[in-house]
Amino acid sequence: MDADREGSGRRTPGRAVVYAACGVVLLAGCASMPDSGDLRGVDATPRQDTQVRVFAMPPQEDAEPLDIVQGFLEALTSDDPNYETARKYLTGRATKQWQPGLSTTVLDDGPDVSLTLPVDREPTDDTSFTLTGTRAAVVDAQQSYSPASGDYRETVHLVQDKKTKQWRIDSLPTGVVMGKSDFQRNYVAVNKYYFASNTKAATAPQTVAVADPVYVRERVDTTTQLVKSLLSGPTSWLDPVVRTSFPTGTALKDGVSSLAPDDRNVLTVPLNDRAKNVGSDQCLAMAAQLLFTLRNLTPAVDEVALQVGGKQLCSTDETDADGVATRGSVEKPEFLYFVDGQHRLVRTQADLEASSTKPVPMPVPGALGEGDKDLRSVAVSRDEHMAAGVGIDGKALYVGSLVSGGSLGDPVLVSSGKTTENRLTAPSWDTEGDLWVADRNPADPRLLVFKEGAGEPLTVETPGLDGRIKDLRVAADGVRIALVVEKGGKQSLFVGRIEREGKTGDAHSVSVRELRSTTPDLEEVTTMSWAGDSRLVVVGREQGGVQQTRYVQVDGSTPEGPTPTALTGVKEIAASEDDEMPLVAYSEDGIVRLPSGAQWQKVDADGTAPVYPG
Template sequence: MDADREGGRRRTPGRAAYVVCGAVLLAGCASMPDSGDLRGVDSTPRQDTQVRVFAMPPQDDAEPTDIVQGFLEALTSDDPNYETARKYLTGSAAKKWQPGLSTTVLDDGPGADVLRPADRAQSEDTSFTLFGTKVAVVDGQQSYAPASGAYRETVHLVQDKKTKQWRIDSLPQGVVMGKSDFQRNYMAVNKYYFASNTKAVTAPETVAVADPVYVRERVDPMTQLVRSLLKGPTSWLDPVVRTSFPTGTALRSGVSSLAPDDRNTLTVPLNAKAKHVGTDQCKAMAAQLLFTLQNLTPAVDDVELQSAGRQLCSATESDADGEATRGSVKNPEFLYFVDGEHRLVRVPAEAVAGGPKAQPVPVPGALGEGDKDLRSVAVSRDEHMAAGVSLDGTSLYVGSLVSGGSLGDPVLVSSGKTAGDRLTTPSWDTEGDLWVADRNPVDPRLLLFKEGAGKPLVVQTPGLDGRIKDLRVAADGVRIALVVEKGGKQSLFVGRIEREGRAGDPQSVSVRELRATTPDLEEVTTMSWAGDSRLVVVGREQGGVQQTRYVQVDGSTPEGPPPAALTGVKEIAASEDDEMPLVAYSEDGIVRLPSGAQWQKVDADGTAPVYPG
């Protein structure tokens, strides 16, 4: 399950099949020889994500190889607290081991070599080296990050002098498993917090920001997720968001599991840290919970918060939507693109989504009715303003979408010598500010225009290694996706937008802690936000062909099929509202991808499609 909803519906993971893995039943699970070097400790073959896996405790008189094998199998089981895995450890090791510190994901299941074989007649200890190729690491905050390089860790076993049973007495912290086992065991979900220094120009509410994490899918994910929400945002997102829960808020002592009642109401008993919150704050807390739980099943339609034995407040989904705005529920009115005459035109969103067909018409104002030839455009999120880059890439124009409006002089002119060294496609954020990058090699800059006008603010980009080729600001206004080019290779990064100064009037803006989201691609042709924490990317691996895929902002791959194949894609547009279809500019002009269908032509002569943003 990926962290963004599809088609506006909650997904319902079922419970249909069960598999038992352990020391007794090994078919289809990790395999390991009875003696000698332990090689090919394979990851469990990819199964339906509904499969349950149960661990088996160690058998009497099990050899060291069996102990290591059984322990590795137990790490991939659905045992909530890894109690069975601890049975393979000595008492002291079981107390010291902290499986929740991290989950290391390998390309395949961990292999193992005997570091020092045990001669049962002469030795009471032995060691094994676990090895593999790292794919990702999920940290103690449940945050996913791509990883690479070799994994090598040592486990040491001893034989108890009295019982003669072998047990592991030294091992790495956290857990390790293959990629397919990780996909079967874990699910991606969004926690939600509020942007700390951003407000939407289209509504008085604050902006909700998705914070993707991974939880164990069959180990009470609802309770895991609530606990994670209460602990606060992940460290990467923390500088730009806030939580409505008072510091130290947690579930009331003794509460081990949460579940909605038969009316789909979830009661959440909190500790005394929350007992003094007012109604407004409590409603905001409830909104965070409802946004966070929307992907889980059974459905949660409303929540009731309690503390110190009394009800604090209750809230429904409509109450939550009144507390904050989210990109994934903001419906665009139009799809926009540049027509064959290089003017800005639009088509009603309902027509793009499969409603009655409509012909594209020029937008009101100078960008649609004037004489400026455009190559790329962006429309503000309230659809009142638009920005366009001239056909040669040198000039950026901004105008209102009002009939008869004048355009005036460009707000920015690039002096790059070639079209590829000039201005990128612009992008509007939720505050109504306009972002664009000047690719001039002599003076490459990322720029921000307050409300699309005035003198541009130079955005600081510490850690940026390369030149910005393309950019898109997320609907939440606190994250930005950048395609960065260096040495002929393009990479997709997501950075955190930090604003110094008052909301709406920052004194400085910076993009920090860029995170790679597609480390396996050497070419990124185009990209767009496609959900609260998801992007759609068109690119190519080394030696491969062009492909279109979804990626999460943390670099993980969401579950589900990629978009239908389309050749010759030059630009792609998606809406954070996942009920809107993908739109692309390809060899066939402007095309759209309705749900469950193939690509369909919208306009043969059009280019540069965009949704608002």
């Protein structure tokens, strides 16, 4: 992350002036017009404290064309809210046409600038430069991040004003472009929240909240940016499976340009008249969406109050909001589960802080804990009342209740694959209490879902799936599923959108659509697990690299924060959406877990297949 901030070595001295006492960095281009057509780099801003504000310098008098281009590109990386300084590098016509909010193109390094026209051409009142680089990602107009690749090549055209003789940019690429390090300094990933359209939690009569990750500029009134983004609706990828409580057309009241919580951490949000007729329940749901979205920001927001026409509609705090909808990141599991050395399903206390003694694994109540069937992999329902297990040969799937004396019965599914690796994947439970599993039989590969873990399975349509499913995990929100897909010896991680046709709780058709790659740089994904509302933990390796464990966002970006402590020989990994729960792995040392702020600790030397509920 920091290598291209500090290690490029191309920046000329004096490019940025830091006023530490004021917390300000001023950016200005200072290169002169080149006497050849060689590349000139617009380097990334040096690493600064995250609280330091960065402001661009306007163009200097009689600046050469290259100075104008470089100054403009650096102005794009500043904390100028509306890019007003960047616009000073443009002609009047270009200022009206340029729309920086349409997209942000992220390059591996800052864009290189080269003179487009031969340097021996006769002087004129116009000139052009070419911006080049390697694409890393694109953030679209909805603030949605997507990994990208390939060459970036765009032209910037400048003209010289006949009266003032000042050079200005007359034509430029769409949106904003910057290097990866500047993007990481300028933007932050945040979740805005909507409600699942066709999903309710099986364990409570609550709506399920779904995280919709977006990138916003970190030091440009993040609170107001997020409120506007939430009101504008979900991103296109998530839109088919979520809904919003805000009436169509709801926006901030005219004239409201900035929002900030008061000294009691209460944020008042004035809305336009589209929200004036909402009932109390709908208003609480609207406020809950806002509080879920804003609660992790700085300054803190502990309560949201909604206003229309100067009158308060409703307000909600954390307790009220949690009563409106459930989220995976706040649902604490009671137990950690795994298969012990006798191939039984066992469990131990999930929360280390709540245990006064070293937890001792105990067989679960019911048939799966009695050892009647030797197990290879397991899954436990999110209410921890049911469990599913795949036999040790990968052939049969069993489902049983976690109550003493419960019987197991015949398998609900039997694969006809000829080898263990060509049979059933580990199963996974969704928030409705439905059970998912994939049959890896090359002759008949299928993704299946059992309603409430019983009956005849429903075959899940997977348009766009190119390869065979090796592993799967359904998110706590019930509308997204992570798949490890194998093709040509490569295992890649994808996240798909779960669409159900039919009434809630009685879908007659299920499909997984618009699979998105979340680890394009990994050629082998060994194992993965959901580790937050929009985050997964992944074990894999890059081409020619060694095994690594890291976190990824569902959009393919890398979240801020430290990576898990290194652990060798990881075969399986388990995480809870609640990040206060320890990370758990099956490695060369058996079952181990990683409490917050500690090192890996052994749980069971002979155990395999660790899972949290889900």
